[in-house]
Structure formats: C-alpha cells, structure tokens
Amino acid sequence: MHVTPLLTVGPMDERIVMVDSDTGLELTEEQLDERSAVATVQLRRRGVRAGDTVLICLPVGPDLLVATDAVIAAGGVACPVPADLDAAALSARIIASRARVMISDLPQALEAADESRVRIVMSVADLSVLHSCPGSR
Amino acid sequence: MPEPPRHNLPAEPNRFVGRERDLDDLRGLFGETRVVTLCGVGGIGKTRLALRVAAGLVTAYPDGVWLVELARIGRPELIPQEVARVLGVREEANRPLLDTVTARLRGMRCLLLLDNCEHLVDRCAEVAAALIATCPRLSILATSREPLRIASELIWRVPPLDLPDAGPQAEEAEAVQLFMDRATAAGTRLGPGSLADVIRLCRALDGLPLALELAAARTRLLSPGQIADRIDDRFSLLTTGGRTAPARQRTLLAAVEWSYDLLSVKEQVLLRRLSVFAGGFDLELAEQVCAERPISAAEIVDLLGGLVDKSLVSCDESRRRYSLLETIKRYAIERLEQAGEREVLRERHLDVLCALQERHFSAEMVEPGLPWPRRLEALTMSKRLLDDQRVALDWAAEAGNVAQGLRLCATSTSLLPIGGNLTEIVAWIERLLSLDLAHVAPEQVAHAKAYLAYGLEARDELSRSLELAEQSLAGLAPDNVFPRCVMHSLTVVVLLRMGRADEAVPHAEEGLALATRSGDAWNQAAGLLGLSALALTRGRLREAQRHGEEALARAREHGHRWIMARTAAQLGAVAEARGDLVTAKSQYEMAVPWLRELRSELDLARCLARIGRVAAMLHEFGTARECLGTSLALGRATGQRQGVARCLVGLSVLAEYEGDLEGAILAAGAAATLRESIGQHSATTRIEELLARARTKLGDGRTTSLWSRGLAMSPDDAARHVLEGERLAPRPRMETTAPAETVRHSLLTARELEIAHLLTRGLSNRGIAEELVISPATVARHIANIMEKLGYTSRAQIAVWAAEHPNVPG
Structure with missing residues (x-):
C-alpha cells in the first residue's frame, strides 16, 4: 500500500461550506469534519447516546453547523432552538423539551436549563477541548 | 487484619426509585471527569442520587468512596477537618491540615462525596480545587444548590422525577412509582381508582421527590385527590419570599408549608426547635434542649415519632438517632426565627451542652472510683456531641456569651490533643478570649488559658505554652485543683522538652502533692510520670523506675487507658535505658490493648x-x-x-x-x-x-x-x-510502546481501519463516504469511534497513526 505520511488536501476538502456573516471567517469542509469529529467524542463522553435529543441553542454560524453534525454523528437527534427567540419563548421551548443535554452559550438558555430536564449544558468551547478535563456550565 | 471497609456510605433508608439512566450516565462520567457537581433546588434528591451513584462506584475506586457530610459543619475552616476525620487523617504539628490530607490522598484512587456544599461553597471550591490539583487519581462528586465554579467541574443539573404522560404507562412514571412506594410504606393501600388523582398530584408537585414523600406520608388521613386540592390552594398562600422564587422552589415550599401546617401545634413547636442541632441527635438531647412550654420532656418521644411518620424527621434503623433533612431544617430555622425563639433555644442548647460535657468530663477524668467502662462511656458520649459542641461554641462567640463558651472549652476531651484534636481548642479559646471579657471572671479566663496552653504544647509552640501555663497557674484559685495539677504536669513536659529539667522539678513535686491531698488519681499518676521522666533525664534509673511503678499503680486506680498507656511507655523507656530489653518490650506491649480500646x-x-x-x-x-x-x-x-x-x-x-x-x-x-x-x-x-x-x-x-x-x-x-x-532494582528503563500498539490495532473494526487509512489520503468525510458508498454521517460516526478507541484528539492524528501502521487491511 502506498503511504502518504504528509497529508495532502484534495480540492474537495478546501471547499468552503460556510462563511460566518459576522466575522467573515470561512469554514472549510476539512475544518468542519475535524471539529465535528472532536465534538462527537465530547458529546459521547457526557453520555449522549443513540436516539437522545440534544438541544442546540446557538446563533447561525459555523458553531451551529459543527454542533449539529456532531449530534447526528453521535447518533443523537439534533433539536435546534433559535437563539434569537425572545427570552420567554426560548425558556418555554427549553423547559418543554425532554432533552438531557443542551449546547449553548446564551445566559438566558442557561437560566432556563435550571428549570428544565436538561442535565448538562455544553458550551461551544466544551465541544472542542479534548485533552483536559471537561468543563461545562 | 480484616480488610477495612472501603466506604462510609450509609444504608439506604428506603427503596430508591427511578433515575436508572441518570445513574448510568453519572457513573460513566467519572471515567473522564474528575469533579461532578449535582446541582438543583433543595428537595430535588441530590443527596440521594449522589449516594446511589457513589455506591455504584465502590468497585471502581480501590482506595474507597468517602462521604463527607458538610451540612453539620457551620464554619468554612472546619471543612479540611471534616475531610480528615472521614479519611482517618490526623493533624500534624506545624502543618496545615489540608496539606496533610492532600499528601495522604496524593497516590490514592478514591472518590470523595462532598454532600451539601452550598452554605460553604467558596471554601468547598478552594478545598476541592486544591485536592484535584495535587491528587491526580482523586475524583470528587459534590452536591450543592450552587455550582463550585472551579475549573474541571462538570455541572450536572438534577431534574425532578419523570412525570406521568397521559396513557396506560402513566403508572410506570418515576414520580408515580415513588409516591406509591412511600404511600405503601405509610400503610396506605391505593387502588387503581385513585391513579388519576395520584397523577394529578404528581404533576402538581412537579415530580419533586421530597414533596412527593411529604404528601405520601399523609395518605392515611387524606386521599391523593384531597392532597392535590389542598396543595393547589397552598400556592396562593405562599409567603412573600416564596412568591418570586423559581417554580420548583415554590412547589417545594408549598409542600413543606402544607405539611407543617397539618402538624399539631406541639409538633410544630418541636420541629422548629429541632433545627438548633448540628446534625443527628438522640431522644435524650432533644428532651433536654426542646422541652419548654408548651411541650414537656415526657411528650417528646411521641411527638418525635409523629414527625418521623410524617417524613419530616428521619431516623436510623434502630430509631435511636434522628436527623432533619437539610431542606426541612432550613424551613424549621425560619419558623424558629419567626416564633422569636431562636436566641432562647440556642442559649438553651449552649447551656445543655455545657452541662452535658461537664458531666462527661467529670466522669471521664475527675470523679474518683469510677470503673473504666463508665469512663469510656463518658468519653464516647462526649465525642458524639462534638458537632453540637461546635455549634454551641459558635453561638457563644456570636452572642458574646464568652463565659459559657469558655466553660464549654474547658470540659471536653474531644476538643483536646488527648482526643486526637490538636489545634481546635486553640482556635476556639483564642477566638473567645479576643472578645469582650468584662463580664468574665478572671478565674474563668485562667481556667481557659490552661487548656489553651495544653493545645499549644501539642502544636510545639513551647514558649507560648509555658507563658500561658504560668498565667493560668497565677490566676487559678487554690481550690481549683484539677486544672492546677494539669498545669503543673504540662509545665514539666514543656520544660523537659526545652531542656530545662531543673526548673521542672518543683512543678512535678507540687502537682503531685496537690493531687495526693485531693485524692486525684489521674493527676497523681501524671505527677509521678513527670518525676520519673525527670529522673530518667538525669540518669537516675532506680528513682525513675520507682516513680514509674507508682505512677502505673495510680493510673490503674484511675482506670483511664490513656494515662495507663503513658505510664507503661515510661516504664518501657526506663527499662530500655538500663539495657533490659525483655522488660522494655513487655512494658510497651502492655499498652497495646489499652490504646486499641481508646482507638x-x-x-x-x-x-x-x-x-x-x-x-x-x-x-x-x-x-x-x-x-x-x-x-x-x-x-x-x-x-x-x-x-x-x-x-x-x-x-x-x-x-x-x-x-x-x-x-x-x-x-x-x-x-x-x-x-x-x-x-x-x-x-x-x-x-x-x-x-x-x-x-x-x-x-x-x-x-x-x-x-x-x-x-x-x-x-x-x-x-x-x-x-x-x-x-535494589535496576534503574527503570524507558517504557516500550509496542504492546500498547498491538492492543490499539485490535480495538478497531475492519471498517474503522479502512477509514483510518482513507484519512491518510486527506479525504473529507464526504470524500470517504463517496469512496465507500456510505453516508457522510456514518463516516463521522466511525471517525468519532476511532478517536475514542485510540484516545486521539484530531483526525490528523488518526491519519499519522494509520500511516505508521500500514500492515493492516486498508
């Protein structure tokens, strides 16, 4: 078998899958694959199993895409909650859900989690750290 | 020796209901996470869940699973002390206790369960962070209303129990199961006809375990439907503070208030008064502290039984030791304050503690002619009161009742080095002596200084100890014989340690003479012990032997194993000094069973x-x-x-x-x-x-x-x-990685190996998916599996690994 120790990147991988409208930063397919792979492992470490619903309350952007891909790869059901909902509606959506895990950085989402059945809230940062002990909010 | 138990978890008081998946997930988290905090409102079942999680982890922690109950600790500085007590770690002279604890835990693989952190959350966080930073194999499970907010903490929000959906499976919902179980335990049989009401009640109570337990305890008198109606009414009656609280807290408060209001007046009075105790208490203590108008001591046993039946008070299997759940205790404290009884009750608690500890101290140390089992019983009872003693001392300091506080300090061996407690007495007496002493008799200050000097010697602060012992002797009345004798003996010890034996002689003689005149066997033994030690220092072996023998005789007369062991050790040292090793050994051996008895x-x-x-x-x-x-x-x-x-x-x-x-x-x-x-x-x-x-x-x-x-x-x-x-072993060699690699290989499935090798070509998930004719999501799942199995953190690492291991199908 031919071995390529140095990784070459084919044209498909450089394909840009998203441009962050706020920052203008681009997310390539390779970056998406990489980040969601790490995020999948993190979700599993916190107990996400096949069939589990995971709430995702993030603004539209690369993080949302990564989180959604990761939840699906972990075998979960991604349930997005629009981050721009007003506080009451956001809270109602979270409280009504039976999800055990939520991915969000929004303070109002965190607050609603306290009154919901969500056990673990993961931040975007929690999705990417793999070395150190996991933190969460 | 038998294997010591590897946990101190209490037996479960009743059936644990539900939360199967949570238990599984939580136990799984400890593979990766070092600190997990179970958060949630009071009454949601944090402690019960934590205990259950911990029980399931006993086999995973070879050095044990240790519960540290913090609810009964009132002061943040006592946290390391409580952790140390649970672990059996003792304070070292001149070293912060937390350092000794950390050093002990450093190599140990154990789980600490810190229960009820919320009232001391800052110090808990510091202690937890310090332990985690230095003890790499330690894990911590905490329960707290508030998170600790330390790095590496995973906050796990405890939800209420699952509520019933409409439908035939409603009966299986966790909340319904718990309610039914507790109602049955209370002696109520609920037929299928009441299911609809039970479901309504479970929903009204939001699935909160404590609320469900309180409601179930009332099913002998009220039907589930009646309870549901009344609790609904309760929401509108909530006191102002409760109305703005989050929903779950409101529900719980409503349930507790409802349950409290259903109590008889006397039961209400007793429940709120029970909140003055630090933690567990027995009937006798409750009778002494809580019997005051309108309740008499004789009524308390029945009232207490009533409160147990209504799930407001918990008790152990033998029904000897009672306690209040933290949530109930807080509610009871509020009621006590509202009734304007807080000061009176805490004062009374302090007085009772003083009287009890004085009695125990006297029986253990002072009273002549008591048999040893009686002295040991007094020591054991005194130690059991330690938590309450601390609470009482806190009150004495807070209320400025220095006189009673000092009195309580001078009457308990559990606060003294003899009880294995090195510095605590020092801290309490120093705190009390720093307050206004205008209303304290100088005699009492002198008495307290005696015990301060005693504690300082154990801390190796010799010159301060000596100074305070002198002040104490100068201030103590001539007829206050026991502490005077103790001070003479202590001075002998300190002077000997300072190499000033000559100055010690008059103290030894005076202490002995005083003790002999008053017939105090303990201090006679202590005085003779001092004389023997002095003689030994000066090489007068026969004199040392004579004093030592006499000391042992007096010690035996007293019966206290501690002083007996001390004198036996002295006789051993004297025998060693004259080269008689056989006798020395048998003297030392004599003390072993005594010290074991004393633990x-x-x-x-x-x-x-x-x-x-x-x-x-x-x-x-x-x-x-x-x-x-x-x-x-x-x-x-x-x-x-x-x-x-x-x-x-x-x-x-x-x-x-x-x-x-x-x-x-x-x-x-x-x-x-x-x-x-x-x-x-x-x-x-x-x-x-x-x-x-x-x-x-x-x-x-x-x-x-x-x-x-x-x-x-x-x-x-x-x-x-x-x-x-x-x-001597040869120097350790560098570990080879070969065996680990073989293991890694065999971990991956054929498909995973295939994908790992495709990654070396730099393909994206979509690229790999096209190559293998599977979906990109499946590829992503395989890659996550590979990362988990190999312990890698990026796709690139998998690619490098696969590139270095070409001899596999791919």
Whole structure:
C-alpha cells in the first residue's frame, strides 16, 4: 500500500461550506469534519447516546453547523432552538423539551436549563477541548 | 487484619426509585471527569442520587468512596477537618491540615462525596480545587444548590422525577412509582381508582421527590385527590419570599408549608426547635434542649415519632438517632426565627451542652472510683456531641456569651490533643478570649488559658505554652485543683522538652502533692510520670523506675487507658535505658490493648514502633517486622510523617540486626530526609555509628553511594526494601510502546481501519463516504469511534497513526 505520511488536501476538502456573516471567517469542509469529529467524542463522553435529543441553542454560524453534525454523528437527534427567540419563548421551548443535554452559550438558555430536564449544558468551547478535563456550565 | 471497609456510605433508608439512566450516565462520567457537581433546588434528591451513584462506584475506586457530610459543619475552616476525620487523617504539628490530607490522598484512587456544599461553597471550591490539583487519581462528586465554579467541574443539573404522560404507562412514571412506594410504606393501600388523582398530584408537585414523600406520608388521613386540592390552594398562600422564587422552589415550599401546617401545634413547636442541632441527635438531647412550654420532656418521644411518620424527621434503623433533612431544617430555622425563639433555644442548647460535657468530663477524668467502662462511656458520649459542641461554641462567640463558651472549652476531651484534636481548642479559646471579657471572671479566663496552653504544647509552640501555663497557674484559685495539677504536669513536659529539667522539678513535686491531698488519681499518676521522666533525664534509673511503678499503680486506680498507656511507655523507656530489653518490650506491649480500646491510632503507632525496634534488638525478627509494618501502615493512613520517620528508623535497626547493612542505610537515609522535611533533627549519633560500621564492611564508596541513595529514596520504597526484603532494582528503563500498539490495532473494526487509512489520503468525510458508498454521517460516526478507541484528539492524528501502521487491511 502506498503511504502518504504528509497529508495532502484534495480540492474537495478546501471547499468552503460556510462563511460566518459576522466575522467573515470561512469554514472549510476539512475544518468542519475535524471539529465535528472532536465534538462527537465530547458529546459521547457526557453520555449522549443513540436516539437522545440534544438541544442546540446557538446563533447561525459555523458553531451551529459543527454542533449539529456532531449530534447526528453521535447518533443523537439534533433539536435546534433559535437563539434569537425572545427570552420567554426560548425558556418555554427549553423547559418543554425532554432533552438531557443542551449546547449553548446564551445566559438566558442557561437560566432556563435550571428549570428544565436538561442535565448538562455544553458550551461551544466544551465541544472542542479534548485533552483536559471537561468543563461545562 | 480484616480488610477495612472501603466506604462510609450509609444504608439506604428506603427503596430508591427511578433515575436508572441518570445513574448510568453519572457513573460513566467519572471515567473522564474528575469533579461532578449535582446541582438543583433543595428537595430535588441530590443527596440521594449522589449516594446511589457513589455506591455504584465502590468497585471502581480501590482506595474507597468517602462521604463527607458538610451540612453539620457551620464554619468554612472546619471543612479540611471534616475531610480528615472521614479519611482517618490526623493533624500534624506545624502543618496545615489540608496539606496533610492532600499528601495522604496524593497516590490514592478514591472518590470523595462532598454532600451539601452550598452554605460553604467558596471554601468547598478552594478545598476541592486544591485536592484535584495535587491528587491526580482523586475524583470528587459534590452536591450543592450552587455550582463550585472551579475549573474541571462538570455541572450536572438534577431534574425532578419523570412525570406521568397521559396513557396506560402513566403508572410506570418515576414520580408515580415513588409516591406509591412511600404511600405503601405509610400503610396506605391505593387502588387503581385513585391513579388519576395520584397523577394529578404528581404533576402538581412537579415530580419533586421530597414533596412527593411529604404528601405520601399523609395518605392515611387524606386521599391523593384531597392532597392535590389542598396543595393547589397552598400556592396562593405562599409567603412573600416564596412568591418570586423559581417554580420548583415554590412547589417545594408549598409542600413543606402544607405539611407543617397539618402538624399539631406541639409538633410544630418541636420541629422548629429541632433545627438548633448540628446534625443527628438522640431522644435524650432533644428532651433536654426542646422541652419548654408548651411541650414537656415526657411528650417528646411521641411527638418525635409523629414527625418521623410524617417524613419530616428521619431516623436510623434502630430509631435511636434522628436527623432533619437539610431542606426541612432550613424551613424549621425560619419558623424558629419567626416564633422569636431562636436566641432562647440556642442559649438553651449552649447551656445543655455545657452541662452535658461537664458531666462527661467529670466522669471521664475527675470523679474518683469510677470503673473504666463508665469512663469510656463518658468519653464516647462526649465525642458524639462534638458537632453540637461546635455549634454551641459558635453561638457563644456570636452572642458574646464568652463565659459559657469558655466553660464549654474547658470540659471536653474531644476538643483536646488527648482526643486526637490538636489545634481546635486553640482556635476556639483564642477566638473567645479576643472578645469582650468584662463580664468574665478572671478565674474563668485562667481556667481557659490552661487548656489553651495544653493545645499549644501539642502544636510545639513551647514558649507560648509555658507563658500561658504560668498565667493560668497565677490566676487559678487554690481550690481549683484539677486544672492546677494539669498545669503543673504540662509545665514539666514543656520544660523537659526545652531542656530545662531543673526548673521542672518543683512543678512535678507540687502537682503531685496537690493531687495526693485531693485524692486525684489521674493527676497523681501524671505527677509521678513527670518525676520519673525527670529522673530518667538525669540518669537516675532506680528513682525513675520507682516513680514509674507508682505512677502505673495510680493510673490503674484511675482506670483511664490513656494515662495507663503513658505510664507503661515510661516504664518501657526506663527499662530500655538500663539495657533490659525483655522488660522494655513487655512494658510497651502492655499498652497495646489499652490504646486499641481508646482507638488512639497515633499513640498506638508510636507504641508499636517501639515494640518493633526493641524486638529487632532481641532478634525477634518476625515480631519486629509485624509491629513496624502495622505502625507504618497506621502512620501512613493517618498522614503522620513523624510516625513514618519513626518506623523507618526502627526498620533501619531491624535491617542491621538481620545483617542487611544495605537496607539499614537506605532506611536511615530515607528517615533523615523525611525528618528534615518536617524540620526535625535526626539522631545523628546512631547514623554516624551505622555508617562507620558500614564503611568497615562495605567500604567507603559503597557506603556513601547507599547513603545518598537512601536520602533520595521515598519512604515507601525504603520501607518495602526492609519489610519485604526487596533487593535494589535496576534503574527503570524507558517504557516500550509496542504492546500498547498491538492492543490499539485490535480495538478497531475492519471498517474503522479502512477509514483510518482513507484519512491518510486527506479525504473529507464526504470524500470517504463517496469512496465507500456510505453516508457522510456514518463516516463521522466511525471517525468519532476511532478517536475514542485510540484516545486521539484530531483526525490528523488518526491519519499519522494509520500511516505508521500500514500492515493492516486498508
């Protein structure tokens, strides 16, 4: 078998899958694959199993895409909650859900989690750290 | 010796219902996470869940699972003390207790369960962070209304129990299950006809376990439907504070208030008064503190039984020890304050504690002619009151009742070094003496200073101790004989330790004369002990023997095992000094059962080390090994570096007598390093003699190299070398990675290996998916699996690994 120790990147991988409208930063397919792979492992470490619903309350952007891909790869059901909902509606959506895990950085989402059945809230940062002990909010 | 239990988790009081998946997930988290905090409102079941999680982890933690109940601790500085108590670690002189605890936990794989952190959350966070940072194999499970907010903490929000959906499975919902279980336990049979009401009630109570338990306890008198109606009404009656609280808290408060309001007036009074206790309490204590209009002492047993039946008070299986759940206790405190009874009750609690501890102290130490079992009982009862004593002392300081506070300090051996508690007495007395002393009799201040001096000696603060002992003697009334005698004995000890034996003689004589006149056997023994020690220091062996024998006779007359063990040790030392090793050993051995009875590990460790050393010199190597091994284990378990160093010296003697000079030098070297680390001097004469003998036999170079190797050796390694006859191992080689690699390979499935190799081509998930004709999501799942199995953190690492391992299908 031919071995390529140095990784070459084919044209498909450089394909840009998203441009962050706020920052203008681009997310390539390779970056998406990489980040969601790490995020999948993190979700599993916190107990996400096949069939589990995971709430995702993030603004539209690369993080949302990564989180959604990761939840699906972990075998979960991604349930997005629009981050721009007003506080009451956001809270109602979270409280009504039976999800055990939520991915969000929004303070109002965190607050609603306290009154919901969500056990673990993961931040975007929690999705990417793999070395150190996991933190969460 | 039998294997000691590897946990201190209490038996479950009743059936644990539901939360199967949560238990599974939580236990799974501990594979990766070091700190998990279960958060949520009071009554949601954090403690019960934590205990259940912890029980399931006992096999995963070979060094144990240890519950530290913080609810009964009122002051943040007592947290390390409570952790130490649970772990059996004892304070070392001149070292912060937390450092000793950390050192003890450093190599241990254990789980600490810190229960009810919320009232001390800042200090809990500091302690947890310090332990996690230095003890790499330690995990912490905490329960708290608020998170600890430390790095590496995983906050796990405890939800209420699952509520019933509409439909045939409603009966299986966790909330319904719990309610039914507790109703049955209360003696109520609920037929299928009541299911609809039970479901309504479970929903009204939001699935909160405590609320469900309180409701279920009332099913003998009220139907589930009636309870649901009344609790609904309760929401509108909530006091102002409750109305703005989050929903769950409101529901719980409504349930607790409802349950409280249903109590008889006397039950209400008792429940709120029970909130003054630190933690668990027994009937007698409740009777003494809580019996006041409108309830009489005789009624309390029935009232308490009623509160247990209504799930407002918990009790152990034997119905001897009662306690309040934290949530109920807080509610009861509020009611107590509202009734304007807080001051009165806390004052009463303090008074009762003073009276009880005084009685126990007198029975344990002072009263002549009591049999030992009676003294031991008093000691045990006094120790059991320690938590309440702390709460009472806190109140004394808070209310400025210095006189009662000092009185309580002077009447308890559990606060003193004799009870294994080195510094606590110092902190309490210093705190009280810093307050306004205008209303305190000088005699009482002098009495307190006696115990302060006593504590300071244990902390090696000799000159301060001496100064306070002098002040105390100057201020104590001539007829306050017991503390006067104690001060004379203490002065003898301090002066001896300071090398001022001559000044000590008059104190020893005066203390003895006073004690003899008053017929106080304890202090006679202590005085004679001092005289024997003084004679020994001056080389007057026959005199030392005579005083020692007489001391033992007086000690036996008193019966207290502590003073008996002390005098036996003194007689052993005297025998050793005259070279009579056989007698020395038998004197030391005499003390062993006494110290075991007292559960005084530190004294026992010291005694066993002495026996071991003497046995080695008598060529009784088996006994020596056993005693030194046990002593070493005790020293390590209690975190006493001094104790470990003492054993290493004993092991050095043992090795030399066995002809193992190498081991003798290594153990002596390790002991010297350890002693230096605690600022202690080693007995240099013995070391020099040992090294001189070694040079003759082994040569200069070998001796020097062994000595420096011993200096650098860990105490454990040095001890093992002698105890197990382990030879010096060659220097450790670099670990090879080959076996691990084979394992890694076999972990991956054929498909995963295939994908790993496709990654070396730099393909994206979509690229790989096209190649293998599967979906990109499936590829992503395979890649996550590979990362988990190989412990990698990026796709690139998988690619590099696959590139380096081409000999696999791919």
